[in-house]
Amino acid sequence: MKPRRRNNLFKDIRRHAFYNACLLATIILLSIMLLAGTIVSTSLRTGMGNMQKRLGADIMLVPKGSKEKAENMLLEGSRSAFYFDASVYEQVSGIEGISEVTSQCFLKSLAADCCSSEVQIVFFDPVSDFVVAPWIETEYKTGLSGDSVIVGSDIASEDGTIKLFGQEYPVVSKMARTGTALDSSVYFSTDAKEELLKNAEEKGSFLTEDQKKSGILSSIFINVKGDHLVDGVIEAAHKSIGDIFDVVYPKKLHESLAGSLLKITGVINIVSISLGAFLVAILLIINSIIMRSRKQEVALLRVLGHTKKRLIGKLITEMGVISLCGAVLGCGLGALIVIPFGRLIGNSLNMPYLGPSAGNTLFQILFIILGVFLIVFLSSIFFIIHATNIEPYLALRREE
Amino acid sequence: MKNRTIFAIAFILLGLFVILAPSVLFPICESEKKMACFYTKQAEIGLGVFISALGVVYFFLKNKNIRLGIAIAEFFISGLVLAYPLKLTGLCKMSDMACRVKTLPALIVVSILLILVSLVDIFFLAKSEQSE
Known part of the structure; x- marks a missing residue:
């Protein structure tokens, strides 16, 4: 990206500082939750797998x-x-x-x-x-x-x-x-x-x-x-x-423990899905507010000669930068909480807990960054296309 | 709120956390015998007081160069916050002891946060120095 265009991009983000900050905070929360949920579930499953191997006698x-x-x-x-x-x-x-x-x-x-x-x-x-x-x-x-x-x-x-x-x-x-x-x-x-x-x-x-x-x-x-x-x-x-x-009967003991694990991971999954759905709903609301407030700006840019394609690209880039920053920050914060305190989490749940390797953690972080990026893209693309599709004359008149 | 106030509050709060983590929030092992983690706790309390005191001084200073110096000092102190439990005084050897399960993770988190806060402050102060 050329330096001038990059400066404009950050200026545009700063111009809508409040809404973008809300968007960033939501993305950070979503990333923390996804990473923490994934790492805790993986660690519990690995711990359980290891325990099954340990209970090796009839x-x-x-x-x-x-x-x-x-x-x-x-x-x-x-x-x-x-x-x-x-x-x-x-x-x-x-x-x-x-x-x-x-x-x-x-x-x-x-x-x-x-x-x-x-x-x-x-x-x-x-x-x-x-x-x-x-x-x-x-x-x-x-x-x-x-x-x-x-x-x-x-x-x-x-x-x-x-x-x-x-x-x-x-x-x-x-x-x-x-x-x-x-x-x-x-x-x-x-x-x-x-x-x-x-x-x-x-x-x-x-x-x-x-x-x-x-x-x-x-x-x-x-x-x-x-x-x-x-x-x-x-x-x-x-x-x-x-x-x-x-x-x-060691193998039967494992079955009872596996039942407890299923309950715990079930609770983690339910909490993650409900919170995730709630955060995605908030993302949709924020995106709709941002795009509504930017209709006039988009219309003006179209009057000044920007093509629809270029405008969509500009708005998606803004969302992309915000979602990337949010996902990286969120994953960093999530990792900072879940990785060092892994043993404490295992002790509190009273379950065998074996944290993932560094490579595996990095893979999970990359996967979540990609996932969050996709969620933000999908939750904003409709509003972006809608905002760019409105006739400039109508958009400007509505703002009068 | 000015950057100066924000960073001063961040340094003071992180310093307080360094004091409270091994003593109140995530306390070290309870034992009559003075183990390695006891000395680490004492050292961390000292470092926490130092970090907070620098935060207070930072708040009252307007000179950017001195504030830059304080931010650099905070950056190196954050290294010490980690060095005490990991190398200098150490912790109990058993990995299921409270000092390893609770206190060490808390100190890792607070020192990483202190590193990040001081680095951001150094970046902002150096940038504003350049532009002046």
Whole structure:
């Protein structure tokens, strides 16, 4: 655009400052709402997808009375501790119809040197494991032994080591982000349990009587063979080890959470659509007022020799500049609210929340800018064409 | 309203937000032990007072060159607002702590706003200097 024409364009925008400011404010609000809604919905869906992957076992056996704690741990990643006698694992492994079985042991909230708060320590068996492995971002080549750890994505490790109870442990791998408190867990091989508990006790950490016992585990994860029924395996487990356990169905838990997610995204969509419709109505009203107030100007320009095509182009360019500024400002403000406060939003909704990557966010922003541009164009084009179609004589006479 | 008044009010309000964010609006972790975020809070309160005080001085000054200097100072202070939690004093290491979930995002937002406000002010003042 030539500098003189550009100056005229900004002068024209400034000449109708009040209406254009209203238009800009509406566009900013529309962009903020669209971006915030899109990012929150996407993040909730990504978090849910990740959770589905994490709930990778058909059934989970936990000590009698610990079902609720275990469900909270799976869904919200809250820290818990409950214990079986380790001999239960051997008995369960022998049950017919089981394709995969592994055990884990949790230590609840032990204050550690690595972190300013408490961490959940999880002991698992790397040989039989099928629950932790899908979350490991990079394959650990050296193997997990008693003196090395895998850490959740939020655990800060300096120089590839973390310090727990006075002892330094090399970090062999880091887990992918889950969007829950499990990201702040430290994963040890079962072999390391004795030494870690000893160190924790020496450093003054409080251990319960159960935790001091050597042969303990917290949960048994089971995948059932395709040709066997889950209920049959549970019945066999009852016969084999007695009525000492509760059963958690991780995949069913996911279904209930997916229901909550649908409700939340439904509310977000309804609010977005109603507010969006309201803002589009305001845009239509403002555009009609602007074009009505500019009829005389348009008529004069036509008398002075401007063609209809040129006038339409000029008015659309003005709308385009305003909508582009509004959309960019709105997306900037929306991103400034939603991206940094993502974790707080996830915590408030009590749902797994995993923000989109930078590339994905940029794509969404570009998509919304384009969408807003289109909405403004469609809401103004009718009024622009109408204003340019009126005979100059009639338009000027009406203004008399 | 004059540009001078608008920018002075913006600086004073942003300074107040820097004071209130870690202490009242988005408070840091509650703990008897003084953790890294405690020292960040103290530093941010100091910076907030400084930002607001410069805003007050800005309001009473008519000399554009001095106001330009204040706007440049506000721009660099906004960098400090971010540098304290991210590098200089730091925050708690666990990402689910209140200082990381609430306070840090609030400080990121306020420092970006301060950067934008001071840059716009610098642009306007430099432009008016050129035209005079």
